[in-house]
Amino acid sequence: MAGKYQEYPEYKDSGIEWIGKIPMNWDMWKISHVCPYIASGTTPKADGDTYYGGENLWVTTGELRENIIFDTQKKVTNKALFDMPTLRLHPKGSVSIAMYGATIGRLGIFGKEAATNQACCVMPPSKVLYNKYLFYWLYATRQEIINLSSGGGQPNVNQEKIASLKVSAPEYELQVRVADFLDHETAKIDTLIEKQQQLIKLLKEKRQAVISHAVTKGLNPNAPMRDSGVEWLGEVPEHWVVLSLVGLTQN
Structure with missing residues (x-):
């Protein structure tokens, strides 16, 4: 491991207690400062074929499984996108994180344009943070994100808390x-x-x-066998007795 993960010559304090020190030439980037926007979505009401059954991917937290999302269980129509301002298509490559309940912190990357429900926070591709790097950074810090959550029975984080996260990162190429x-x-x-x-x-x-x-069949592989008289049991050792459990309990 030491040969694979070599130390940097100098480190500096990140300013974030749970991150600790970072390499001297790395930066701390606030997500809201480097992503074009931070957004979520909504759940269209069930209204026949008006809002569902279209061609547009609609991502829910159940589909965030540390994966690249190319398809979704439900799809929404163009009318749904038109009627609901909070429902928008986010670009391919966007990173999404679940904000609510048991799925909090689960992640996905959009393999195609997609809209989401209200429980997904979306961060579109950035020129400063490579989307796959951001994905892995959020994956590595999931517990810290959960620690930011609030609520009683089920933990929740909101877009503001996600947007305020500071990401430790080297230059884009690295x-x-x-x-x-x-x-x-x-x-x-x-x-x-x-x-x-x-x-x-x-x-x-x-x-x-x-x-x-x-x-x-017993422990002796050479024991002579006979038919047990029970179809699923087949042959048993010749000296064995086949008993009915019903008969045993009655006695």
Whole structure:
């Protein structure tokens, strides 16, 4: 790890307690100062085919899964966009973060133009912060964002709190390199996780098979077998007795 993540020669205080020190030549950028705008959306009322069933992607927090979003479960019509000023199409590459409840902090990047509901905060592409870098920065600081939340039963953050966040970042070209590096590394980790999950599934199946064999075929592989008379049970060792659980409980 030390060879991969080399220290910078000099560091400075970021001015943010939970960020700590950052490399000397990095900057702190307030999101509201570098993104063209910060916005959310709304949920059109159900009105037949007037507002839903169109061609425009409509993103909800359920679709923010640290992913690139190319399609959505529901789509809205052009009339919905026309009738509702808070419902607008955000450009491809926009970063969106969930602001409410159990999904707070979940992230997505728009693979196409898209509108959102009111629970999504959208940050369109910036000339200062590379969108993929901003995505990873928000991912890394999710707990701190949750700590900014308010509310009783379910935590909430608002657009103002997201807009006021200060992002530590190097120059744009290095942001791109950092994001590319993270794409590569996280893809390798995801592949390892998938392989481990497949292994766990196989081990669970083997565990089940071992238990099933022991209680239906016994421990001696050379024992003579006979038909149990039970279709799903098949053959059992010749000296075994097949008992009915109903009969046992009655006795």
